[in-house]
Amino acid sequence: MELFNTLSKKKEKFNPIDGKTVSMYTCGPTVYNYVHIGNLRTFIFYDILKRAFELEGYTVQHVMNLTDVDDKTIKGSQETGTSLEDYTTVYTNYFMEDLKRLNIKDNIKFPKATENIDEMQSIINELLKKGYAYEADDGIYYDVSKFNDYGKLSGMTVNGKYSRIKNDDYDKENAADFALWKYWTENDGKVYWEGKLKKGRPGWHIECSAMSLKYLGKTIDVHCGAVDLIFPHHENEIAQSEAYTGQKFVNYWVHAEHLLVNGQKMSKSLGNFYTLNDLVQQGFNPLSFRLMVLDSHYRNRLDFTFDSLKKYEKLLKKIDLSIKSLEKTEKYEGNNNNARVQQIQDQVNKLLENFKAAVNNDLDTHSALVAFFSLLDLCDSTAEKGSIDNLEYKLLKDAVDKMNGFLGVYVEYEIPKDVEELAEKREEFRKQKNFVEADELRERINGKGYYIADLPRGFVITKNYVE
Ligand SMILES: [Zn+2]
Incomplete structure (x- = not known):
């Protein structure tokens, strides 16, 4: 099997580390709202890639994180007057429902960021100790100039004029030091953790490093996301993980392209934002x-x-x-x-x-x-x-x-008994050449959401489809 590896920028023969199991980490949603069809394209891609591995006879260990703490989830929970957990649970459930409706296989482990804070703190402490991280007034930052391989995935270079990125909106054009841990401010309300670090919360990138290392190990086979995650998210994940373990983080980086709507980028202001x-x-x-x-x-x-x-x-x-x-x-x-x-x-x-x-x-x-x-x-x-x-x-x-x-494009479904009975009755009318009554029954079946097709050897019933 051949896959295009973003790291080498070419198609490579795929070989999992142990020859039979594929460890696969896929970046999941931030559960602050409904996911849109652009996100869903990426999730379908994960599913298809996993099924391809399974078709090859591999067993796949698939992990997808749920980002349930960041600027957006905190803001959303405060605006609705609910706890962070209650707020993110609502959107996590909608997300799971979408996966099911798209027939995305459920052999996935879904760890939440908030359940892995301890692991993130340990990594951050180690990065401080090794000199890859430093403390500022408002938190702990990763120093991108310290990691020699910075840019190996995205081609981005550290030119010395870098700055520090404080919030979760990342600069996509320039390398910058990024927050590993953000100290608590009043804006965070009740959302904070203590323990091995000063009162605060994790930055976005560290969660994926922590969960990938914890659930799949130091070096994994495959890590996926949409192309907009190549920089800075995945570049930063590499910097954190490889500085921490001293080993290669991921063998194959695989990225899915974007979905456009009517040729344009999806955005709320254009009104082309679909769920x-x-x-x-x-x-x-x-x-x-x-x-x-x-x-x-x-x-x-x-x-x-x-x-x-x-x-x-x-x-x-x-x-x-x-x-x-x-x-x-x-x-x-x-x-x-x-x-x-x-x-x-x-x-x-x-x-x-x-x-x-x-x-x-x-x-x-x-x-x-x-x-x-x-x-x-x-x-x-x-x-x-x-x-x-x-x-x-x-x-x-x-x-x-x-x-x-x-x-996975066909999923068996039940035809309700009353619809079956109406269809049988209609078939009898047809045999008697009583077409008026037969057509009436066809309409009734249609009204119930089903379609009847006449074949040389009788009829079949399907769901209604948009014509
Ligand atoms: Zn991620």
Whole structure:
């Protein structure tokens, strides 16, 4: 498997340290608000990368931090008159709900910054002792000029004219000393920790170093984030961690590009700031967004528009119909037409091969989807025959499951009993050529949120999709 490593700026063959387990740290959300679809693009990318490792047969230890203390979370909790914990729990729960709706696998450990303060304090003390950190009036800072490798990830240079960054809005153009620990001020209210350091709270960067070291070890395989985290966040994580341990922090740095909306950066002032709920409220299936994300390469910018989302909603419907039609075909046993089975086997193997090659080529999810849709076409043409050999069915179904096990764009769901009954009744009306009554029932089924498709061998029911 090959991955583009931001550190070496080239595609590299991927080899985990111990040959079979992948330690993977992914920067998580600051839980002060709803996450937007740009954030979600990044989280889908994490999920896909993990699934690619799993497809290769690796076991993945995946950690994603929750930033539950910073300027924004403190401000939000004060404005709403709630405790920091209550405030961040609300948005953590919404975030978890979004992950679920996007079919992001839940084999992730989610440590919170506030649960790892002790570890952060230990690292900071050690950095002070080693001379990489110094005390100022308002806190403890990391001295970027002390770390010789500073800039190895982002290419940023320390030119001597650097300054000190005090709040959580970081300068993206210049290297600067950054806060490891911020001493308490009245603005922080009840939010502070004591212990090994003077009353205060951690800076943002130190939390990821502390949690990565604690949960995954000194040197890990993969660390991911969106491209805007390369500098300063990831550069600073390297400086802190490597100064602290004296060892290489991460072997592969993998970054996802941004999502644009109508060609522009998403921002509240432009009114193009969308959450997953905004999509769902317009009737879209969250998995259409997942499909859209997968159709572009993670290192390319993705331009979100509602028109293109409609295109993916249509494709999602096609996936649903193809899989259900295949399942609906009549299967027979014992009358194996060997030539036909062999032919299907060859076709399926070829598609699986293309699929795997695409995934392993730096996550070429677009080409993986092309193979998946070719497989669904093959399912359709086979299902059109109405009845198929059991062996043929198994070959196709296994391949669909395997590809979808990586893509995660189809999730089985239950059709309510009353909808099934109405559909059966409608089928009877149709057989009696009573089309007026049949159409009425179709409308009723539609009103309940379901769609009925008539196939040569009967009907299948799916959810409603935006047309
Ligand atoms: Zn981070």
